[in-house]
Amino acid sequence: MKEKINQIINRYSADRNRLMDILLDIHEVQGYVDKDDIKLLAETLEISMAEINETVSFYHFFSDKPRAKYNVFLNKGITAQMSGRKAVKEAFENSCGVAFGQVSDDGMFGLNDTSCIGMNDQDPAALINDVVFTNLTAYRVEKLISGLREGKELNQVIYESYGDGHNADPDVQSMVYNHIRKGSILLNNDYQRFEVLQKELKKHSPQDVIQIIEDSNLRGRGGAGFPTGMKWRFGRLVEGEHRVIICNADEGEPGTFKDRVMLTEFPDLVFEGMVIAAYATGADLGLVYLRYEYKYLLKYLNKILAEMREQNLLGKNINGVKEFNFDIRIQLGAGAYVCGEESALIESLEGKRGEPRDKPPFPVEKGYKEYPTIVNNVETLASAVRILKNGAEWYSSFGTKDSTGTKLLSISGDCKFPGIYEVEWGTSITEVLEMCGADEVQAIQVGGPSGMLIGPHDFDNLTSSELMKWHKPSGMMVAEKFFDRKLSYSDLPTGGSMIIFNNERELLRDVVMNFMDFFIEESCGSCSTCRNLPFIMKKKLEKILNGHGVRQDIDDLLSWGKTLKVSRCGLGQTAGNPILTSILNFRHLYEQHVQAMADYDNLFDITKSVEAANKFVGRKTEFHQSN
Ligand code: SF4
Numbered sequence: 001m002k003e004k005i006n007q008i009i010n011r012y013s014a015d016r017n018r019l020m021d022i023l024l025d026i027h028e029v030q031g032y033v034d035k036d037d038i039k040l041l042a043e044t045l046e047i048s049m050a051e052i053n054e055t056v057s058f059y060h061f062f063s064d065k066p067r068a069k070y071n072v073f074l075n076k077g078i079t080a081q082m083s084g085r086k087a088v089k090e091a092f093e094n095s096c097g098v099a100f101g102q103v104s105d106d107g108m109f110g111l112n113d114t115s116c117i118g119m120n121d122q123d124p125a126a127l128i129n130d131v132v133f134t135n136l137t138a139y140r141v142e143k144l145i146s147g148l149r150e151g152k153e154l155n156q157v158i159y160e161s162y163g164d165g166h167n168a169d170p171d172v173q174s175m176v177y178n179h180i181r182k183g184s185i186l187l188n189n190d191y192q193r194f195e196v197l198q199k200e201l202k203k204h205s206p207q208d209v210i211q212i213i214e215d216s217n218l219r220g221r222g223g224a225g226f227p228t229g230m231k232w233r234f235g236r237l238v239e240g241e242h243r244v245i246i247c248n249a250d251e252g253e254p255g256t257f258k259d260r261v262m263l264t265e266f267p268d269l270v271f272e273g274m275v276i277a278a279y280a281t282g283a284d285l286g287l288v289y290l291r292y293e294y295k296y297l298l299k300y301l302n303k304i305l306a307e308m309r310e311q312n313l314l315g316k317n318i319n320g321v322k323e324f325n326f327d328i329r330i331q332l333g334a335g336a337y338v339c340g341e342e343s344a345l346i347e348s349l350e351g352k353r354g355e356p357r358d359k360p361p362f363p364v365e366k367g368y369k370e371y372p373t374i375v376n377n378v379e380t381l382a383s384a385v386r387i388l389k390n391g392a393e394w395y396s397s398f399g400t401k402d403s404t405g406t407k408l409l410s411i412s413g414d415c416k417f418p419g420i421y422e423v424e425w426g427t428s429i430t431e432v433l434e435m436c437g438a439d440e441v442q443a444i445q446v447g448g449p450s451g452m453l454i455g456p457h458d459f460d461n462l463t464s465s466e467l468m469k470w471h472k473p474s475g476m477m478v479a480e481k482f483f484d485r486k487l488s489y490s491d492l493p494t495g496g497s498m499i500i501f502n503n504e505r506e507l508l509r510d511v512v513m514n515f516m517d518f519f520i521e522e523s524c525g526s527c528s529t530c531r532n533l534p535f536i537m538k539k540k541l542e543k544i545l546n547g548h549g550v551r552q553d554i555d556d557l558l559s560w561g562k563t564l565k566v567s568r569c570g571l572g573q574t575a576g577n578p579i580l581t582s583i584l585n586f587r588h589l590y591e592q593h594v595q596a597m598a599d600y601d602n603l604f605d606i607t608k609s610v611e612a613a614n615k616f617v618g619r620k621t622e623f624h625q626s627n
Contacts, residue, residue: 001029001030001037002040004029004030005026005037005040005041006040006044008022008025008026008029009022009041009044009045011025014044014045015045016045016046016047016350016351017349017350017351017369018351019041019045019052019055019351019352020055020331020332020333020334020348020349020351021331021332022041022045022351023055023056023062023334024332024334027061027062027063031063031066031067031071032062032063032064032065032066032067033056033062033063033064034064034065034066035064038052038053038056038064051352054352054353055351055352055353057353058336058353058354058524059292059333059334059335059336059353059354060073060114060115060292060334060335060336061073061292061334061335062334062335066107067103067110068103068104068107068108068109068110069107069108069109070108070109070110070128070129070148070154071109071110071112071128071129072092072096072109072110072111072112072126072127072128073112073113073114073117073126073127073128074088074089074092074100074111074112074113074114074124074126074136075114075115075116075117075119075123075124075125075126076113076114076115076514077115077116077120077123077254077255077514077518078254078255078413078499078510078511078514078515079116079120079123079254079255079412079413079499080120080123080124080125081510081514082123082413082414082505083123083124084124084137085123085124087137087138088124088126088136088137088138088141090138091137091138091139091141091142092111092141092145093111094142095141095142095145095146096108096109096111096145097109098110098111099111100112100113101113108148108149109145109148114127114335115252115254115335115337115518115521115522116252116253116254116255116256116518117132117293118251118252118256118257118259118260118291118293118294119132119134119176119257119260120254120255120256120257120410120412120413120418120499121177121179121257121410121411121412121418121419121420122134122135122176122177122179122418123135123412124136127293128144128154129154130295130296131154131155131158131174131296132174132175132176132296133158133159133175134160134175134176134177135160140159143157143159144157144158144159155173158175159175160175161175162174162175163175163176163177163178164177164178165178165264165265166264166265166300167264169300171299171300171303172264172296172297172299172300174296176260176264176296178261178264178265178419178420179261179417179418179419179420180261180265180419180420181411181417181419181420181421181435181436182420182421182422182423182435183422184398184406184422184423184424185383185386185395185398185405185406185422186262186266186269186379186382186383186386186406186408186422187261187265187266187408187420187422191266191268191269193268193272194268194272194308194311194313195389196272196276196385196388196389197272197275197276197313197318197319198313198319200388200389201276201279201319201321201388202319202320202321204388206236206279206280206281206282209232209276209279209280209388210229210232210233210236210280210281211229212229212387212388212391212392213228213229213232213280213384213387213392214227214229214230214233215229215392215393215396216229216387216392216395216396216404216405217392217396217402217404218380218383218384218387218395218404218405219403219489220376220377220380221377221378221379221380221383221407221408221495221496222248222340222377222379222380222495223253223447223450223493223494223495223570224570225489225493228376228380228384231364231374231376232277232280232281232374234364234365235281235283235364235372235373235374236280236281236282238364238365238372239372240371240372241371242283242284242285242369242371243278243281243282243283243284243285243371243372243373243374244283244285244286244287244367244368244369244371244372244373244374245274245277245278245281245283245285245286245287245326245373245374245376246286246287246288246289246342246345246346246349246363246367246368246373246374246375246376247270247273247274247286247287247288247289247376247377247378247381248289248340248342248345248375248376248377248378249263249288249289249290249291249294249378250289250290250291250333250339250340250345251291251340251378251495252291252336252337252339252340253337253340253447253448253449253450253495253497254448254449254497254499254515254518255410255412255413255445255448255497255498255499256410256448256495256496256497257410257412257420258378258379258408258409258410258420258496259294259377259378259379260294260297261408261420262378262379262382262408263290263294263297263301263378264297266382267297267300267301267304268304268308269382269385270378270381270382271304271305271308271328272313272385273376273380273381273382273383273384273385274286274288274328274376274381275308275313275314275318275326275328276381276384276385276388277374277376277381277384278324278326279318279321279324279326281374283326283374284325284326284327285326285327285329285368285371286326286327286328286329287328287329287330287331287349287368288301288328288329288330288331289331289333289339289345289348289349290330290331290332290333291332291333291335291339292332292333292334292335293335295332298330298332301330302330305328305330308328309327314326314327314328315327331348331349333348333354334348336348336354336522336524337518337522337571338354338355338356338522338523338524338569338571339354341354341356341569341570341571342363342375343356343357343359343363343367343569344356344357344524344569345375346363346367346368346373346375349368350368350369353524354524355524355526356524356526356568356569356571358568363375379407379408379496383395383405383406398424398425399424399425399426399488400425400426400486400488400490402488402489402490403425403426403487403488403489403490404425405424405425406422406423406424406425407422407423407424407425407487407494407496408420408421408422408496409421409422409423409432409487409494409496409497409498410496410497410498411432411436411498411500412498412499412500413438413444413445413498413499413500413501414438414441414500414501414502414505415433415436415437415438415500416436416437416438417435417436417437418436419436421435421436423435423487425487425488425489426486426487426488427486427487428459428484428485428486428487429444429446429454429458429459429484429485429486429487429492430459430484432487432498433459433500436500438500438502439502440502440503441456441459441500441501441502441503442455442456442501442502442503442505442507443455443456443500443501443505443507443511443585443586444458444459444498444499444500444501445497445498445499445501445511445515446487446492446494446497446498447493447494447495447496447497448495448497448499449515449518449519449574449577449578450570450571450574450575450577451494451495451497451574451577451581452492452577452581452585453507453511453512453578453581453582453585453586454485454492454581454585455585455586457483457585458483458484458485458585459484459485507582507586507589508541508544508545508582508586508589508590508593509545511578511582512541512578512579512582513538513541513542515578516534516537516538516541516575516578516579517538519534519571519575519578520534520535520538522571523571523572523575524571526568527567527568527572529563529564529566529567529572530564530567530568530571530572530575533560533563533564533575533576534564534575534576536560537557537560537561537576537579540553540556540557540560541557541579544590544593544594545593547593547595549590549593549594549595550594550595551594553594554583554587554590554591554594557576557579557580557583558580558583560576561576561577561579561580562576564576
């Protein structure tokens with residue numbers, strides 16, 4: 001193995017910044033990276049073993065221990081739970097003869113839970129050694145595991161034919177379906193591949209391109225909504241030996257899968273957007289950070305980049321423009337939600353653990369390897385191409401004044417037609433619910449767990465008598481008015497994830513608890529607020545749900561949620577949102593559980609608590625009665 005590892009290291013010119021690739025390749029060959037490998041890597045790359053250990057231990061898909069021949073990673077997100085995950089999990093355990101978190105005695109199967117894998121429209125879903133299995137049932141699990149036991153390959157136990165569109169491409173061959181339900185200006189077959197690069201770009205100076213993007217009022221589609229043209233203008237102004245364009249394809253927000261579909265059906269549009277961004281900003285290096293869960297697309301995406309090189313749309317003097325040199329490399333992640341944050345993503349691109357940086361400096365000043373770096377989302381880059389083709393005015397005719405253009409929504413949960421919908425900004429929640437066939441809606445999680453849980457007073461999905469009934473148990477808050485909320489930066493901003501919950505769902509016990517678990521697991525652990533408060537808040541919620549809560553507990557949750565906002569990055573700042581927004585819009589559910597009128601915890605039994613603590617630490621306490 002030593003020789004193979006040396007070959008892998010040489011493949012990346014022993015570059016410390018390529019540590020992610022080196023580790024991914026070692027996993028490909030051996031399945032894990034052990035202490036001896038880490039020692040060898042440290043010596044050759046001239047970094048400490050601690051630094052390599054930091055990276056190996058940070059990512060879900062790395063391991064420092066031998067793994068099974070087949071490693072199952074079953075999504076444990078809320079949409080999987082809503083779609084029958086429990087039965088699927090049991091079927092895996094029964095068929096493989098091992099519990100989750102362990103490897104079977106024969107070394108054949110390892111079972112693991114994992115956070116959202118971007119298949120919420122076809123859950124329960126799992127990755128088995130990078131191959132995606134969707135719409136799992138107990139029956140299908142039994143069949144596929146028995147097939148593997150018989151010696152079949154993973155691609156021979158796929159129980160459905162390949163999915164639609166390019167999912168069936170020879171370089172993809174995946175059973176994933178796109179589920180494109182509604183297209184508009186991005187998801188549109190009138191797209192002429194690379195037409196803008198070949199015909200339009202030469203007509204404009206880089207400054208013109210920036211001006212057009214500014215005039216269109218395009219804002220970043222990852223969620224933060226920073227004006228794209230302004231980001232490009234700053235990027236062009238900062239001095240640097242090199243400039244970098246990064247395409248953030250690390251969508252990890254539970255409920256989000258739009259980038260998966262864009263990269264499957266319109267990767268050329270996204271890459272074309274990167275080249276336009278490079279032209280505008282003067283960048284010479286392009287990096288796509290692709291989430292590990294979408295590794296099944298890697299070969300196909302690289303094929304398209306190769307075609308672009310052949311057509312001189314990447315490389316030197318692109319399309320005959322003198323000294324316009326730019327190329328794109330795809331970097332796989334290894335499973336860490338926080339890497340969706342741009343500075344954490346850059347750390348990961350440099351081969352480190354994905355820990356967000358302090359800002360300033362912002363990436364646009366000092367990013368990848370300290371070069372000025374512009375990080376854009378998949379959808380943002382694709383939008384830029386359409387704007388260059390049709391003009392800023394055309395683009396602004398879609399959407400609203402402050403939110404121009406369209407938004408891709410990933411819709412999942414309780415509706416008849418989960419999938420991707422491209423809607424104009426300004427579309428109301430009621431319209432969205434009609435489009436996707438959702439009835440008896442109790443709540444919608446807009447923007448994933450870091451977003452907002454909205455209730456019936458935010459959309460016109462219930463009759464007023466139903467709404468009165470809905471609010472009655474609280475005895476406190478009766479909405480007199482519906483607010484037919486609209487998707488826009490000024491009303492309901494969103495990165496695109498929408499999960500719908502019908503009236504049968506247990507919002508606090510199932511949904512909010514699941515989201516809190518997600519944040520607890522995904523915190524990088526650097527800030528004490530983000531490391532501790534989500535866990536403590538979850539415990540407090542458990543206490544309330546177990547009937548031991550008092551009103552003060554609700555106030556504590558609100559106060560701790562505010563404290564979380566001082567955390568360093570968006571993950572920590574929003575980690576309390578599942579609880580905060582459910583208190584805001586579903587306070588009656590909390591009120592139902594807390595003891596009526598109690599301001600203090602009169603069910604607290606100190607004797608029992610001391611006994612439990614003693615048992616835990618192996619100590620005995622004598623209770624003395626005073627006379
Ligand atoms: Fe890490 Fe959380 Fe702090 Fe972000 S807020 S840097 S994820 S600990």
